[in-house]
Amino acid sequence: MKKLFILITLFGLLGSAQAQNRFFTKTGKISFDATTPKSPENIDAVNKNSTCVLDSKTGDIQFSVLMKGFEFDRALMMEHFNENYAESDKFPKTIYKGIIVNNAAVNYSKDGSYPAKVKGKLTMHGETRDLETEGTLTIKNGKVAVSAIFPALLSDYRIGIPQLVADKVAKTAKITVDCTLEPLTK
Amino acid sequence: MNQNMKNSIIRVVAFLTVSAWLPGVQAQEKDLLDLVDDGKEPHTIVTNAFKSIRIINGHSMEFLAPGTMDFRILHRFGQINQGTKNLFGLDQASMRLGLDFGLTRKLQVGIGRSTFKKELDGYIKYAPIRQSAGSHAFPVTIALVGGATINTLPFADPTRTNYFSSRVAYYVQTIIGRKFSDRITLQLTPTMVHHNLVPLATQPNDVFAVGFGGRIKASQRIAFTWDYFYNINGLEKGVNYNPLSVGVDIETGGHVFQLHFSNATGMNERAFITETTNTWEKVDLRFGFNLSRIFQLKKAKSS
Numbered sequence: 407m408k409k410l411f412i413l414i415t416l417f418g419l420l421g422s423a424q425a426q427n428r429f430f431t432k433t434g435k436i437s438f439d440a441t442t443p444k445s446p447e448n449i450d451a452v453n454k455n456s457t458c459v460l461d462s463k464t465g466d467i468q469f470s471v472l473m474k475g476f477e478f479d480r481a482l483m484m485e486h487f488n489e490n491y492a493e494s495d496k497f498p499k500t501i502y503k504g505i506i507v508n509n510a511a512v513n514y515s516k517d518g519s520y521p522a523k524v525k526g527k528l529t530m531h532g533e534t535r536d537l538e539t540e541g542t543l544t545i546k547n548g549k550v551a552v553s554a555i556f557p558a559l560l561s562d563y564r565i566g567i568p569q570l571v572a573d574k575v576a577k578t579a580k581i582t583v584d585c586t587l588e589p590l591t592k
Numbered sequence: 593m594n595q596n597m598k599n600s601i602i603r604v605v606a607f608l609t610v611s612a613w614l615p616g617v618q619a620q621e622k623d624l625l626d627l628v629d630d631g632k633e634p635h636t637i638v639t640n641a642f643k644s645i646r647i648i649n650g651h652s653m654e655f656l657a658p659g660t661m662d663f664r665i666l667h668r669f670g671q672i673n674q675g676t677k678n679l680f681g682l683d684q685a686s687m688r689l690g691l692d693f694g695l696t697r698k699l700q701v702g703i704g705r706s707t708f709k710k711e712l713d714g715y716i717k718y719a720p721i722r723q724s725a726g727s728h729a730f731p732v733t734i735a736l737v738g739g740a741t742i743n744t745l746p747f748a749d750p751t752r753t754n755y756f757s758s759r760v761a762y763y764v765q766t767i768i769g770r771k772f773s774d775r776i777t778l779q780l781t782p783t784m785v786h787h788n789l790v791p792l793a794t795q796p797n798d799v800f801a802v803g804f805g806g807r808i809k810a811s812q813r814i815a816f817t818w819d820y821f822y823n824i825n826g827l828e829k830g831v832n833y834n835p836l837s838v839g840v841d842i843e844t845g846g847h848v849f850q851l852h853f854s855n856a857t858g859m860n861e862r863a864f865i866t867e868t869t870n871t872w873e874k875v876d877l878r879f880g881f882n883l884s885r886i887f888q889l890k891k892a893k894s895s
Contacts, residue, residue, distance in 0.1 A: 428624070428627065430627070430628045432628065457625060457628060457629075459624035459625055459627060459628055460624075461624055466624055467624075468623065468624045468625045470625050472634065474636055475634075479888070479891050480888045480891075481656075481657030481658075481659065481660050481694075481886070481888060482657075482660070482886045482888065484657075485639070485640060485657070486845065488639075488640075489640055489812070490812050490813070495774055496774070501625070503623075568845075570844075570845065571845060590627065590628065
């Protein structure tokens with residue numbers, strides 16, 4: 407009987423110990439830049455309330471970004487972004503679900519910078535595409551900083567650019583990820 | 593320990609083992625994002641109920657973004673039924689130039705100058721509450737507008753004692769509007785216009801009217817709009833009429849064009865609500881356009 411109870415307790419502990427391997431943020435920075443040399447003004451925006459969750463055990467990494475949370479220099483550009491390009495009422499969130507391919511090589515308990523190769527799927531504007539990119543994981547004082555820069559071809563996500571401004575908006579947006587994740591204790 | 597007890601213990605152990613593992617197992621399969629999702633949608637103000645801050649003539653429930661200025665050029669041509677003699681009214685034009693400023697998400701001010709009666713006008717528009725979604729959502733925008741107009745023409749009768757106040761009229765409005773869907777927006781606009789001085793003793797100083805306005809989006813950049821004011825009092829048969837405007841909003845990126853047909857000439861609340869002297873009957877209408885160009889005066893992004 408005693409052995410059984412110990413076993414049960416052990417199993418229980420194992421189950422709850424899982425959560426210790428997760429890191430998250432709700433204030434991650436994700437920005438994009440679709441400026442071309444012919445753009446009359448910079449076409450860029452930043453979202454400072456991006457959500458990112460990382461499971462250091464499995465290497466799963468997921469991002470969620472509210473399209474209406476992108477801040478622009480110009481209110482009119484923000485309006486056009488939400489109304490005409492991203493159609494934020496119809497497609498409020500952009501989500502990335504991926505896995506760190508070389509997760510085994512990352513030591514989450516030791517401070518340092520590790521290159522990370524991520525493979526997964528990006529869902530934006532209702533379209534899902536495979537997305538593979540390289541980034542950096544920087545571990546410092548128990549926090550994980552995630553950074554990456556990658557391109558996204560807007561036509562892949564059926565984001566149309568009207569003929570009139572075709573040379574003023576880049577066909578490929580440069581996306582920059584800069585998130586600092588803290589341990590998830592839940 | 594008999595066989596029965598053993599069996600039940602095994603069952604209990606098996607159950608506990610499985611349930612102890614369950615949270616871990618579940619979390620493996622379900623989304624990581626769900627772990628940090630508190631289920632709360634952020635509070636967001638519903639915007640773009642109209643493409644512009646005016647439906648056509650009247651104020652819309654929409655507000656300018658803080659730090660922006662709207663430069664508006666308004667044209668009303670002559671009556672269409674004048675025919676080829678006046679090129680269907682295009683030979684004549686009445687104008688209003690206006691500057692509107694977005695101060696906060698709920699506060700906007702504006703000034704304008706019309707050729708009709710050389711009138712100056714200004715207003716303050718404030719929304720105690722705006723239509724919003726997410727947590728603490730609210731179904732409609734309620735906005736209040738207070739404005740004044742000043743006639744700057746020479747006094748009609750210079751021999752009598754004229755007061756500056758006689759040139760001034762005021763209006764107050766409540767805008768109750770809702771963006772029902774991405775395509776449809778409707779609003780109701782109870783209004784009172786007060787003239788300090790009216791030309792005839794039979795005319796009321798206070799005119800009450802209710803505005804009915806709305807839009808239906810035809811595409812991403814084109815919308816059909818209408819704007820009607822029903823005068824509750826102060827209408828004189830054969831003299832003045834309820835103003836009705838119907839039009840199309842075209843957004844080109846930098847500009848919003850509002851092309852329309854209307855029986856109103858006036859382009860401020862006093863003028864188009866109480867002084868519309870044409871009627872839709874007999875096509876006594878005018879073609880007109882509003883041109884809106886938004887300038888960013890202050891950077892919106894904080895970093």
